[in-house]
Amino acid sequence: MTVELEWMNVDNLPLPSDVIEILKNRGIIKLNPPQTEAVKKGLLEGKRLLLTSPTGSGKTLIAELGIISFLFKHGGKALYVTPLRALTNEKYLTFKDWEKLGFKVAMTSGDYDTDDAWLKNYDIIVTTYEKLDSLWRHRPSWLNEAQYFVLDELHYINDPERGPVVESVAIRAKRRNLLALSATISNYTVIAKWLNAEPVATNWRPVPLIEGVMYPDKKGYTILFKDNTLKKVYGDDPVIAYTLDSLSRNGQVLVFRNSRKTAELTARKIASYMNFIPLDEKALSDIVNEIDQIEEGGSEEKESLKELISKGVAYHHAGLSKQLRDIIEEGFRQRKIKVIVATPTLAAGVNLPARTVIVGDIYRFNRRIAGFQEEISVMEYKQMSGRAGRPGFDEMGEAIIVVRDKKNIDKIFKKYILSSTEPLESKLGNERAFYTFLLGILSAEGNLSEKELANFAYESLLPKSLVDIYFDRAIQWLSEHSFIREEEGKLILTDFGKRVADLYINPFTADIIRKGLENHRSSCDIAYLHLLAFTPDGPLVSVSKNEEEELMGLIDDLDCDLLIEEPYEEDEYSLYLNALKIALIMKDWIEEVDEDTILGKYNIGSGDLRNFVETMDWLTYSAYQLSRELKLEEHADKLRILNARVKDGIREELLELVQISGIGRKRARLLYNNGIRGLGDIVMNVDKVKSLLGPKLGEKIAQEAARLLNRFY
DNA sequence: ACAGAATTTCTCTAGACAGCATGTC
DNA sequence: CTAGAGAAATTCTGT
CATH class of the missing domain: 1.10.150.20 (5' to 3' exonuclease, C-terminal subdomain)
Structure with a gap:
């Protein structure tokens, strides 16, 4: 990979003076090496580029320059696409700067907006991959004006669940103009070729990074750094020992653990040593007071965090309410909170650097294969270690991997520190992803011949041989289940198929819902909720052995029969129980059971409950729409009310x-x-x-x- | 024979996108 | 296959 160290002066950019003015107002006098390289490769002339560089290396500014110069030259709209709502929000706030030049900036994502007409008045639109995919299916006229696409965090293509959406957005975007941004990936030349773009690859980081592996050694731990230097620390627990070491050097520490429980435990252990660390106690008690003010969040999580935060430590995972997480992140950014122990929530997403990153676990439990611990991907490690080093505060970032078994030292060192990341590969090679992909293309592009549709699929990253296998199966399945039909040599979405595409639910989900509803004239809340939670789009929750037994005993005592038959197969059966647990949670929710009670009873966090509500809101709405489409009026009436109740967690009498x-x-x-x-x-x-x-x-x-x-x- | 200690076995485990309504963007 | 913590169950130990 090339390493250039050229810094281009902002004054030399072939851009209008007011653009340069805005950059200077931000304190940008020179473009950093990756930015300079992108400009030299033709960024400002609208050249298609694939830029791969580490986190925090200034990719956003590259995107801004690309967008602004494109809009100046060609007009129209630019879309900036990210995989996370939080990122969408962050970029939106950054891009707001350009409104000074008359460009109007908007953002849209699932929790915020639809395709409504107002977007047509905006020049720069920040959105998520799923939302853009959904917008395309609805075909709003203004979307034709969008000719410049920035695809952020393109490495999400490798995500088994969400990658196919990123890929399908990329397929359509590459028919226009695009700028793709990605973390460092090994096969960037292949991907660049696929995108018909010029690769720009750098390893440049704003703060140098030193990586090391920490292993148990006589009377303590030794860290072997990449430059072959050694460092010794003492203590019982490696994570705590190094955290205290970094704190004593006045650094902030971000610790990653592989489960919520160990994240909380580690945070508590660290907190017990914090008496020795100088803290801004006034500022910390302000944060504690702030937590008392917020509405979201269970009281248990608030109390335990308040205690930790007063000692300058916090834990962070998706079970916490959004508000709570925001407060913690901000407290860390302000350098009041010294240590965050997090699950992978903080690895991706908004910028939250720390001098020291400790990767506490290299193994992670795999949900799909019982008892199996898998090594996290190199990409994931890079995302975590990329958080090390705070520009302006730290001369050097340090990322430490904890290895507990000495015999693994070499292997881990080689894999995570010396090797490059996994190549980007298509995740379209399974029925669910592929069928959804075709349905989305048909919805967005209108009627296509089989050949035209296949051409879209051939433009994917999936090897042609696999496309051929899945394509025929997909057409057959989608026809047999009346999502599509063929007329005069064209594939056409049925009304049902179009509705499913617009609702953005998986075709398998739609099929399960339809079969469930068509087999009964009417049903009860629990059964509807169970049916919806049982679909591939339904939420997952952990069900303990004890709960499994309870749930099995409960099935016969329900108000009405469930809409899904009890499966025989073991995996299916545990999904069935998972869905039942979700249904019971939602039932309590809509019966106005107190939130703390729900959290305790089902052993979930308030962030989890929020997630379940959001998903079930969407699914109950979709089921309502499908039942209308299928003329199942009794179901429709019930689902409409159920949806309204799920949205707010209320009995029917409070709807008004x-x-x-x-x-x-x-x-x-x-x-x-x-x-x-x-x-x-x-x-x-x-x-x-x-x-x-x-x-x-x-x-x-x-x-x-x-x-x-x-x-x- | 039995309480209490030591040892083995069992159980559990990350995250986060999407519709629609509308007077924000 | 490539884990680690805590709880529960079981076995061991000393009297």
Whole structure:
């Protein structure tokens, strides 16, 4: 790989002076080596590039320059696509800068927006891969104006579940103009060729990185660094020993662990040593107070974090509420929190550098194969170690891999530190991904002949021989299950197929829903929830042995028969129980069971509950739409209400009250139990509402209730 | 024979995208 | 196949 060290002066860029002004306002006088290289390869002339470089090496600015120069030259729209909503938000805020030049910036993702007309007035649109894929299926007219695509974090192609979406977006984007950005990958020339783009590959990092492997050695631990130097640290636990070492040198530490439980445990252990570390106690108690203020999050997780944070330590995983995670990240960024122990949540995603990164576990439990521990990928390690070194604070970043078994030292050192990352490969080679891919293409492109459709598939990264295998099977399956039909030599989506594509659910999900609904005239909440949770799009939750037994005993006592027959096969059966657990969680949720109670009863975090609600909201809505499409009116009526209840976690009687923004399940219940049962009651009892919810909120709510009422008359 | 200690066996395990409604973007 | 922590079950030990 080439290593260039040229820094181009911003003044020398062939760009309008106001663009250069904006860069200088940000404090950018010179472009760093990767940025310089990209410019030299024709970035500003709209040349198609694939840029691979480490995290934090300034790829965003490259994208900005590419977008701005393209828009100046050709007009139209530019789309910036990321794999994460948090990233979408982050880039949106960065790109806002360009509104000074008259470019309008918008973002859109599943939790935020649809394809509505307002996007047509914007020049730069930041979105996720899934959202763009979905937009394409809906074919809004403004999308034709989008001619420049920035594909961020393209290495997500390797993700077994989400990679196929990235790939299919890339296939369509490469028919226009694109700029692809990726972490360092080994086969970048192959990928560049696939994208019909010029590769720009660098290893340059803003803060140099020193990597090492830490292993048990007499009376302590030894670290072997990449430059062959050795360092010795003492203590019982390697992770804690090195964390304290880095803290004593005034560094911040990011520790990665492979399970939530060990992340929490490690954080607690570290906290018990923090008396020796100077802390800004005032600032930390401010954070603790902030946690008391937030609404989201179970009380247990809040309490345990408050205790740790007061000692400058936190843990971080997806079981925590979003608000809690945001507070922790910000506290770390402000350098008040000194140590975060995290699961892989923090490996990808928003920028959160630390001087020291400790990779506590190289093995991870594999859900698919029981009892199997697999080594994490090199890519994953690079994502984690890439967080090491904070520009402006650290001269050097350090990434330490903990090896517990001495005989693995060489192997681990070689694999993670000396070798390059895995090549990017297509993950379209399975039925679920491939069928979904074809359905999406047909939905986005309209009717195509079999040959035209196949040509899209041949443009994927999947080897032709595999395309041929899956293609015929896909066409047959999609026809037999009436997603598509053939007319005058063209493949056409049926109404049902189009609906499924628009709802963005997997065709297998749709098929399961249809069969479940068509076999019964009407059913009960639990059965609907179970059916939906059982589909491939349904959420996964861990079910312990004890819970399994309980669930099995419960099946016969349910209000009504489930819509799925009990499977015989073991794997299927555990999915069946998984779905039942989800159904019970959601049932409690819509019966207004207190959140803390739900979290405790099912042993989940508030972040998990939020996830389940989000997914089941989407699926109940989709099932409602499908039942209408299939003219199953009784199901449709029930699913419509179920969907509304899942969205807010309420009984049916509160549906009217939760229309008001700022009123959720708790406030609605409070009002209802005090005789305020609808919008009219609010308007007529404003004083009572104010006394229940406080004057300020009460007033706001009364106004909105009045506004909503007016809309009806 | 039995309480309590030592040892073996069992159990558990990461993350996060998508629809739609609308007056924000 | 390539794990490690904690709880539960089982076996061992000393009196």
